[in-house]
Amino acid sequence: MSRPSEIIIDLDALKHNCGLALRAAPASRLVAAIKADAYGHGSVEVARTLNEHVDVFALSCLEEARLIREAGITKRLLLLEGCFSADEYTACARLNIDTVVHQQEQIELLHDATLSSSIRVWLKVDTGMHRLGVAPDDAVTMWQQLSDISAVSDLILITHLASADETDNPFTERQLAIFAQVRQELEKHLGHSVDTSIANSAGLLAWPDSHGTYNRPGIMLYGLTPFSHAHPMADKLVPVMTFQSRVIAIRTIEAGEKVGYGNTWEASQRSVVATVAAGYGDGYPRTAQSGTPVLVKGRRASLVGRVSMDMITVDVTHIDDVSIGDEVELWGQRLSANEVALWAQTNGYELVTRMPLRTLKRYVSAQISKTE
Numbered sequence: 001m002s003r004p005s006e007i008i009i010d011l012d013a014l015k016h017n018c019g020l021a022l023r024a025a026p027a028s029r030l031v032a033a034i035k036a037d038a039y040g041h042g043s044v045e046v047a048r049t050l051n052e053h054v055d056v057f058a059l060s061c062l063e064e065a066r067l068i069r070e071a072g073i074t075k076r077l078l079l080l081e082g083c084f085s086a087d088e089y090t091a092c093a094r095l096n097i098d099t100v101v102h103q104q105e106q107i108e109l110l111h112d113a114t115l116s117s118s119i120r121v122w123l124k125v126d127t128g129m130h131r132l133g134v135a136p137d138d139a140v141t142m143w144q145q146l147s148d149i150s151a152v153s154d155l156i157l158i159t160h161l162a163s164a165d166e167t168d169n170p171f172t173e174r175q176l177a178i179f180a181q182v183r184q185e186l187e188k189h190l191g192h193s194v195d196t197s198i199a200n201s202a203g204l205l206a207w208p209d210s211h212g213t214y215n216r217p218g219i220m221l222y223g224l225t226p227f228s229h230a231h232p233m234a235d236k237l238v239p240v241m242t243f244q245s246r247v248i249a250i251r252t253i254e255a256g257e258k259v260g261y262g263n264t265w266e267a268s269q270r271s272v273v274a275t276v277a278a279g280y281g282d283g284y285p286r287t288a289q290s291g292t293p294v295l296v297k298g299r300r301a302s303l304v305g306r307v308s309m310d311m312i313t314v315d316v317t318h319i320d321d322v323s324i325g326d327e328v329e330l331w332g333q334r335l336s337a338n339e340v341a342l343w344a345q346t347n348g349y350e351l352v353t354r355m356p357l358r359t360l361k362r363y364v365s366a367q368i369s370k371t372e
């Protein structure tokens with residue numbers, strides 16, 4: 001038997017979620033965030049699947065973008081953190097890669113770069129997240145500096161939202177107001193309108209005022225809601241990744257006996273414990289607490305004891321006829337990675353993104369069971 005833990009990637013679910021993103025903002029163009037190996041789903045496979053549905057793929061750095069080009073994908077790409085040397089601009093021009101400019105130093109490097117063709121620049125404004133972006137007061141000057149560079153063919157004004165997943169948080173309105181002010185000032189200065197991009201998944205789904213020329217969803221494409229509450233559209237997303245394994249041992253223990261490293265869980269009654277071949281070495285979070293839901297034969301059970309490198313232990317006392325070889329879902333289409341994440345002090349983004357190479361991916365095109 002080969003190692004039973006594996007990741008199933010449902011490419012039909014990916015297309016379904018992309019369709020939802022397109023319908024939720026029909027007037028905008030779509031930039032699909034496929035950074036960090038498409039949030040752990042495999043950036044080349046994801047790009048191939050979404051290629052005809054999106055306008056741009058967003059990556060964090062040149063190394064990630066090269067992998068897409070090496071796979072023969074010619075779609076427009078965008079580097080979300082921009083370039084960090086003149087050579088990187090040279091490569092962007094050669095490979096048809098758009099780049100973010102978020103600080104003055106990047107404009108100096110662009111001046112120094114030898115470019116074989118023109119380049120599109122997304123000027124990022126810091127509207128309050130204070131991670132990347134130029135100060136709102138500097139935006140018009142920097143836009144002008146960029147448009148004075150002859151190799152810059154196109155400019156897009158962009159920002160990023162810090163709290164769009166909290167749909168009653170007024171911080172998003174403040175960010176949108178600052179962005180609108182910068183845009184107005186810029187358009188007055190230029191005498192024409194400019195292309196914009198603000199929305200991540202949460203903005204796209206919950207903040208229509210954040211829709212721009214381009215929206216930049218990531219997590220929703222992979223079928224995870226960005227919200228911690230119900231949301232009519234987000235609830236139609238279908239998870240793309242299913243992390244599954246199998247039961248490899250079963251035992252019955254008496255009340256008072258303990259399970260796993262450190263003896264952290266004690267049986268309060270005679271219990272049946274199933275050992276599953278998936279641990280932190282396979283991508284299951286070690287921080288998951290006793291009580292974390294696990295699906296055994298499609299039924300909910302609870303993680304008990306500490307997560308080991310290669311195994312977890314699950315209380316299956318209430319499930320009849322559990323046998324060695326039975327299928328276990330750690331998260332996926334029947335158990336949300338977001339729910340598991342709550343038990344491990346993290347979020348669904350991190351769980352799907354940090355899967356190790358050991359856990360092999362299998363790409364499928366299954367029928368969508370969840371209908372709209």
Ligand SMILES: *Cc1c(COP(=O)(O)O)cnc(C)c1O
Pocket residue numbers: 033035080160199200201202216217218219220226
């Ligand atoms: C990752 C990223 C996105 C996508 O965010 P989601 O919350 O996954 O939709 C959008 N914009 C920028 C700048 C990002 O870094």
